[in-house]
Amino acid sequence: MNVVPRASQWGELIRPDRVHGSLYSDPAIFEAELQNIWYRTWVYVGHESEVPNANDYVVKSIGPQSVIMTRDEQGKVNLLLNRCSHRGNQVCSYDKGNARSFTCPFHSWTFANDGRLVGYAFPDGYEGQDKSKLALGRVTRVQSYRGFVFGSFAAEGPDLEEHLGGAAETIDRLVRFSPEGEVEVTAGFLKHRVKANWKFILENECDGYHPAFVHSSIFGVADSAIGKLYGGASTAVTRDYGNGHTEIDLRPEFRKRDTPMSWFGTTEERLPDYTSRMKAAYGDQKAREIMIDGTPHVMIFPNLFIAEIQMFVIQPLAVDDSVQHVTALQFKGAPDMNRRLRQQTMGSVGPAGLLLADDSEMYERCHRGVLARNPEWIFLGRGAKRERQDELGFKVGHVTDEIPSRGIWRHYRSLMEAV
Amino acid sequence: MLSRDSSATLASAVTAFIYKEARLQDEHAYEAWEALWTDDGVYWVPANGDDIDPEKEMSIIYDNRSRISLRIKQLLTGKRHTQTPQSRLRRLVSNIELLDEQAGGDISVASNSMVFESSLRDDTIWAARNEYRLRYVDGELRMAYKKVILVNNEKALFTLSFLI
Numbered sequence: 001m002n003v004v005p006r007a008s009q010w011g012e013l014i015r016p017d018r019v020h021g022s023l024y025s026d027p028a029i030f031e032a033e034l035q036n037i038w039y040r041t042w043v044y045v046g047h048e049s050e051v052p053n054a055n056d057y058v059v060k061s062i063g064p065q066s067v068i069m070t071r072d073e074q075g076k077v078n079l080l081l082n083r084c085s086h087r088g089n090q091v092c093s094y095d096k097g098n099a100r101s102f103t104c105p106f107h108s109w110t111f112a113n114d115g116r117l118v119g120y121a122f123p124d125g126y127e128g129q130d131k132s133k134l135a136l137g138r139v140t141r142v143q144s145y146r147g148f149v150f151g152s153f154a155a156e157g158p159d160l161e162e163h164l165g166g167a168a169e170t171i172d173r174l175v176r177f178s179p180e181g182e183v184e185v186t187a188g189f190l191k192h193r194v195k196a197n198w199k200f201i202l203e204n205e206c207d208g209y210h211p212a213f214v215h216s217s218i219f220g221v222a223d224s225a226i227g228k229l230y231g232g233a234s235t236a237v238t239r240d241y242g243n244g245h246t247e248i249d250l251r252p253e254f255r256k257r258d259t260p261m262s263w264f265g266t267t268e269e270r271l272p273d274y275t276s277r278m279k280a281a282y283g284d285q286k287a288r289e290i291m292i293d294g295t296p297h298v299m300i301f302p303n304l305f306i307a308e309i310q311m312f313v314i315q316p317l318a319v320d321d322s323v324q325h326v327t328a329l330q331f332k333g334a335p336d337m338n339r340r341l342r343q344q345t346m347g348s349v350g351p352a353g354l355l356l357a358d359d360s361e362m363y364e365r366c367h368r369g370v371l372a373r374n375p376e377w378i379f380l381g382r383g384a385k386r387e388r389q390d391e392l393g394f395k396v397g398h399v400t401d402e403i404p405s406r407g408i409w410r411h412y413r414s415l416m417e418a419v
Numbered sequence: 420m421l422s423r424d425s426s427a428t429l430a431s432a433v434t435a436f437i438y439k440e441a442r443l444q445d446e447h448a449y450e451a452w453e454a455l456w457t458d459d460g461v462y463w464v465p466a467n468g469d470d471i472d473p474e475k476e477m478s479i480i481y482d483n484r485s486r487i488s489l490r491i492k493q494l495l496t497g498k499r500h501t502q503t504p505q506s507r508l509r510r511l512v513s514n515i516e517l518l519d520e521q522a523g524g525d526i527s528v529a530s531n532s533m534v535f536e537s538s539l540r541d542d543t544i545w546a547a548r549n550e551y552r553l554r555y556v557d558g559e560l561r562m563a564y565k566k567v568i569l570v571n572n573e574k575a576l577f578t579l580s581f582l583i
Contacts, residue, residue, distance in 0.1 A: 187476055191466075216496075342474075343481075350479055351576045351578050352583075
């Protein structure tokens with residue numbers, strides 16, 4: 001269509017059980033998403049453990065924009081836009097490092113790592129200029145939750161905890177896997193590019209219908225118990241937390257197994273150091289419960305996917321071009337656990353991953369597929385008649401039901417209709 | 420120290436081995452390619468540079484021998500969707516150099532390669548420095564180690580599901 005729908009028209013493209021194919025393929029809609037989603041709502045940017053020391057920095061992104069996450073000398077985390085306030089040149093060309101300041105190579109303007117302009121070449125040409133008006137651009141609001149740093153370009157709006165809502169509890173559940181209660185992001189990122197719209201990735205993360213088919217090649221040869229979690233008889237559930245956040249909650253299946261670390265295909269005996277540290281930190285009973293339940297499988301809208309043992313950050317570059325940044329989760333104070341997390345993650349994800357290469361193939365084929373306009377719709381009605389509410393009032397359904405997609409689109413529509 | 424004659428013989432055997440490996444990869448001869456490995460083989464494709472510590476940081480591939488075998492078994496199912504249909508491939512290998520001998524007698528070799536891949540998504544060119552450790556096992560050359568340093572391994576890469 002190449003014309004952005006007016007606020008009143010989004011409902012024509014987004015229905016309760018189906019969405020229009022153009023939502024994935026129309027460049028004008030992609031531009032509208034940048035304005036209404038990526039440059040407005042809370043977006044995950046990086047983790048505090050990536051800049052542990054004063055003056056550390058790491059280059060991240062919000063959509064196509066390059067963002068420098070710094071820890072300044074006072075220890076504060078800043079999200080600065082990688083764009084000289086003079087003529088727009090990128091001031092930082094390395095992925096990470098330690099620097100008190102960034103000097104633009106074009107005309108030697110120098111910015112402190114909190115964004116302040118501290119000097120420019122031949123200053124007599126700028127007599128009377130107020131340097132404080134020429135700082136690096138910054139992400140307007142920065143907040144973190146248990147070390148996960150989010151940014152929002154909107155000056156006003158819900159704060160981060162309001163945005164996370166019920167999904168904040170999944171992050172609480174995650175950090176408990178560290179005997180010290182902290183996640184660390186220290187294993188480096190694989191960057192996997194796909195010629196597909198970012199929402200195919202977003203919706204797939206909590207789609208419990210596909211694993212039995214997309215991943216049958218690896219489940220069969222790896223003697224994996226994962227397939228059964230996503231089978232017709234599974235008691236696992238899909239959940240819609242609202243605000244676009246969705247989950248596949250596998251705990252009902254793991255609680256039936258009643259075996260610590262079974263969720264990770266291992267045993268307490270194979271991770272003796274981890275097990276003893278967890279028991280010391282939480283007591284035998286609580287440690288046992290944590291280690292039976294497993295880590296969460298949750299998609300924090302729009303771009304942070306915590307997938308049990310790894311985390312993905314979704315970056316949209318263009319309507320048909322996206323990058324999945326993925327790394328193994330690491331838990332502070334858990335060296336033997338962390339090694340296994342890295343080994344399993346490396347096998348599963350990234351460009352050559354035994355799982356993710358097949359997911360990514362589906363994203364690209366879907367993207368080409370929706371260019372056909374008959375039928376015009378993506379049908380998302382699976383399980384619509386058997387939705388129920390959990391004890392906290394969130395919508396849940398069978399693990400293969402499309403509750404997550406419906407929840408994502410409901411929130412998407414509310415963001416796109418807001419002006 | 421090898422004599423000039425035996426050095427030439429070795430270089431020729433190593434070159435023939437590397438060309439054969441390239442052909443088996445291009446033609447998706449998965450089982451024949453797997454048979455080139457020693458029992459302790461390590462297949463490594465680093466990410467984010469040439470010399471990261473694969474025990475601490477994420478690599479694109481860091482397979483021990485059993486994971487090499489798993490990767491091949493998955494391809495052999497015919498349901499590895501990203502290779503169904505298979506990518507069409509041809510690669511050029513050059514700059515083959517025998518490097519210093521390794522402790523334990525392994526033969527250290529390096530080459531450059533450029534691979535043209537045609538897949539459902541598009542045509543993609545891959546370029547790499549390859550480092551091998553080869554070993555004679557029962558009179559045949561085998562791979563004990565192959566490290567593939569992609570020129571663009573610091574960037575976001577498309578799916579790499581054929582044998583590089």
